[in-house]
Amino acid sequence: MSLYWFGNCRTEEQRAEMERLDRAGVCLFCPDVIRSHEKQQIVRETAHWIVTPNEFPYAGARLHLLLIPKEHVTDLVELTAPARADLFEALSWVKDTHGLDHYGLGARNGDSRFTGGTIRHLHLHVLVGEGDADPDADGEFTPVRMKFSSRPPTR
Numbered sequence: 001m002s003l004y005w006f007g008n009c010r011t012e013e014q015r016a017e018m019e020r021l022d023r024a025g026v027c028l029f030c031p032d033v034i035r036s037h038e039k040q041q042i043v044r045e046t047a048h049w050i051v052t053p054n055e056f057p058y059a060g061a062r063l064h065l066l067l068i069p070k071e072h073v074t075d076l077v078e079l080t081a082p083a084r085a086d087l088f089e090a091l092s093w094v095k096d097t098h099g100l101d102h103y104g105l106g107a108r109n110g111d112s113r114f115t116g117g118t119i120r121h122l123h124l125h126v127l128v129g130e131g132d133a134d135p136d137a138d139g140e141f142t143p144v145r146m147k148f149s150s151r152p153p154t155r
Helices: 010-026 033-034 081-097
Strands: 047-051 061-069 103-109 124-129
Touching: 033 047, 033 103, 061 081, 081 124
Parallel strands: none
Antiparallel strands: 047 061, 061 124, 103 124
């Protein structure tokens, strides 16, 4: 089974990068790969987590960070106890550093073909919408939407 599910790509650039990584047989979110990836900027590291901006942020997001466990798992319940506990250190750092008084947190667990995800390595999305900065602002508003389901093609 591939590390990537191409059916949920949002842009051609994202698909091309995932195909390149898939051909190389590497998981972008595993620590050695993400540390050497030219486009992934690590903004914080804890004992068990990496915090990085999403290279392909969702429409409407003024902040879109990923919390990525250093363990290669596909479900939150597969994390070791130390990694589960350390998640809150990473999340607290994000909240404090960005002065957040509200945010969304999304995680897809299991098989990417059904969850709306693209990569078979657990990661959590920290999302703040662009309209959240000024609720009285006039103009176009794009709500942040995170896909939590998909249907793979039948063969």
